Amino acid sequence: MRVTAISSVGDEKSQILDALARAVRRSDFVIVSGGLGPTADDITTEVAAEFFALPLVLDEVFLDTIQGSLEKWGLPWIEGYRKLAYVPQGAELIAPTSACGFLLHYDNVPVFFLPGVPAEVRQIAENRVLPTLIDKNVEHIVVRQRLFKLFGPQEAQIGESLDGVARGEPDVTVGFYPNFPENHVSVTVRAKTAAEADRILAKVEAEVERRLGEFVVAKDASSLEESVGGLLIEKGLTVAVAESCTGGLISQLLTSIPGSSNYFDRGMVVYSNRAKMEQLGIPARVLEEHGAVSAPTARLMAQGVRSLAAADIGIASTGIAGPSGGSDEKPVGTVFIAMAGPEGVKVRKYKFSGRRDQITVITAHTALSWLYKYLTDRSFLSGPEAS
C-alpha cells in the first residue's frame, strides 16, 4: 500500500463532504483526523453521520468514561462534553481518550475518524489503525524502511555521496528530507517476502554506512540525544554541562531521555560574566582579556563544570546567538564549544548562520554530536584540535 493523497480542509461541511467523497472513491483505506472535539467548530462527527446517512446516537458507556476521566482529574463537567458521546449509529468506537475515534465502512473501504491531537492520533494509529491496515494489505508486499539521521553535511552533498547507492535494486526508494539541524535519508524497500526485504535493506544500509556513516547520529525513531544517553549509560560515564548561549538547551536535551539521572548530575546556565566567575571560577582576567565568547573561556567552563560535578566529561558552549551583541571581530553566530575529559580538552570555534533560535539549536546539536563522537571513539579528545 502507498499513501496516495493527503487533503486538508477547513471545518466546513461542504469541504468535508467533498473530501470524504473523493477519498473513498480513490482509496482502499481512509484515515480522517480532527474535528471531533467539544467546541462548536468541531463538526466532523456530524458530517460523517450525514455522509454515511446514519443518525447520531448517544453512547452512554462513553459518556460514563468521559465523566469518570473528569472526576479522576478533578475537572468540572461541562455540557460541551456531552457532544463527544454522540456518534454515528453502528460505528465502532476506538480507544476513547479525550475525544472518541470511530470506524465506519464505505462499501469495502474502512474509514477511520481520529481526534486531531497528535499524541492521541499516534496512540490510536499504533493500537488500532495499523493492525487493520496490515490485515487489508492484500498485495502481500512487505515494506521495510530505515531512516538515517545525519548531522554535518549539506543536503546536496548527501545526495551526491549517495548517488547510485541502491543501484541494481529497482524496488528501493531513497528519500532526502532536510530536518533542521539534521538531514534525514530514508531507504524504503518493497519485496515479496520479509526475508527478501530484510536482505536488500541490510545491503543498502551497509552501503549508506560505508559512504556516510561518520555523519549518522541516529536511526529511525531515535534521536541524537537518545544515541548519546544510551552510550553514556552503556559505558557508565557521566557528563556535566556549562552553557551560555544555549541557555539550558544542552542540559534539557540530555535530561529528556528516561534514565538520564544515571549520567547527568548538574548543568550550569552561566549567562552573565558574574555567573561564569561565581559558579565556575572563571578568572575576571580571562573574561577581560579574551571575552566571554572565546576559546579560553569555553575551555575553563568545560573544565570547571567537570571538576565541580566530579563528572567524567564536561561540555560547554559560549557564543553570540543574536540578533544583537555581534561585532566585526565576533559577529552573530560566533560560537565556541569545549569538551573536557580524562584524555584532555578540546575547543573549537564555529561560525553558524541563522536566527537566534537556529543558532541555539545548531550549537546544542553540535555539542551533543561531540559527545556522540567521543563516546564512539575516545581519540576524539586527543586529536589534533585537543590540548
Place this chain on the structure above:
Amino acid sequence: MRVTAISSVGDEKSQILDALARAVRRSDFVIVSGGLGPTADDITTEVAAEFFALPLVLDEVFLDTIQGSLEKWGLPWIEGYRKLAYVPQGAELIAPTSACGFLLHYDNVPVFFLPGVPAEVRQIAENRVLPTLIDKNVEHIVVRQRLFKLFGPQEAQIGESLDGVARGEPDVTVGFYPNFPENHVSVTVRAKTAAEADRILAKVEAEVERRLGEFVVAKDASSLEESVGGLLIEKGLTVAVAESCTGGLISQLLTSIPGSSNYFDRGMVVYSNRAKMEQLGIPARVLEEHGAVSAPTARLMAQGVRSLAAADIGIASTGIAGPSGGSDEKPVGTVFIAMAGPEGVKVRKYKFSGRRDQITVITAHTALSWLYKYLTDRSFLSGPEAS
C-alpha cells in the same frame, strides 16, 4: 479569499500533475511548496515545466548566486546544485535562497512554486506571495484576525465560556485549537472596510478578555516566554532559575528571547541530590526527611537560587517526569513549583499527566505562567498559598 483546499502528494510525477490540474481548476490562486531541492527525489520543477508545457532553461544569474553563496559559507561546489538553476522558461524567479522559487500563470491563476523548508517558505510568503494575493483580492474584503493563547482551562471549558461571544456579528468566525500545553482561540473578522473590521474585532476582543482574560498569556505571533521577557524588561526585574525535573527548559525558554541578558543571569540544573546540596545549599536533612520532590525542597531551591544570583525573583521546579521513579505517595507527574520574591515565597504541588516530555513542558509552562501572573499582579506572591 479563503483557503479552500490543501493537498499533499508524494514526489511522484503523476500525483503532482493531478494535484496541479485540480488546483488550477478550483482555485484563483495556487501555492505549491517543496520538491525544488538538489537531490534526485526533488522533481517539482521538472513536473511544473511539463504541466505548463515549457522547456527547462539554465538561469546563469541564479547559478552565479548559488556559487557565490557556497563560497561565502566555505562549502564545496557539488554538481547537484546545477539542477537548482534550471527553471521553466519565462518563469519569474523569486527571492532565491537555497532553492529558487518561481511564479507561473495558468490562464489568470498565479501558481507559486516555493521551496519546502519552513523558514524559506515563510520569508518568501511574506515578501512576495502575500503582496500578490492582496492585489488579487478583487472582493475587497478586509480580514482581521486575533489569536488568543490561553493556558489553564480545558478546550471544552473555553468553548463554553465563549459561547455566543460574537453574537450579533455574522461575519465573525471563532476557532478553537488545542496547542499543547496551551489552547488557542482565533477570532476572524471579515468586513467591507478596515475601520469596520477593526471596530468589530475590538468589540469581540474585549468580550473575550472579559470572559477569559485571566488565562490569556500571549496573543498572535507572541508566546508566553515573550510576554514574560517583555514584562521583566519593562519592570527592570531579574529572575534566576533552579530546575530539577525540567532539566534546563525553564532557563532555555527565558533565554530564547532577544535581550534576555537584561533579566537572566544564571540558571542551575540541579538534577541529583548532591547537586541540590552543593549548588544551592539544600540541607541533607531536608532531602532525607521530605525528599527531593517536596514543598520544602522546592521552596529552598527558589530561595537559594534567588539569593545566589542576587535576583529579584527565584523560580524552581522539582518533580517526577517519569516514566520511572514514581511511587504510590508521589506518582509520576507529581511536581512542585516554587517562586521566591521580595513579597514572600509561594509553593504549590501539581499532579500532571502525560509522557515525560509532556510533563516537562507543562511544568516549565506553569512556571512561566507564575512569572507572568506575578509580573502583572504582585499580590500573586502574597496570596493565600504564599508564606
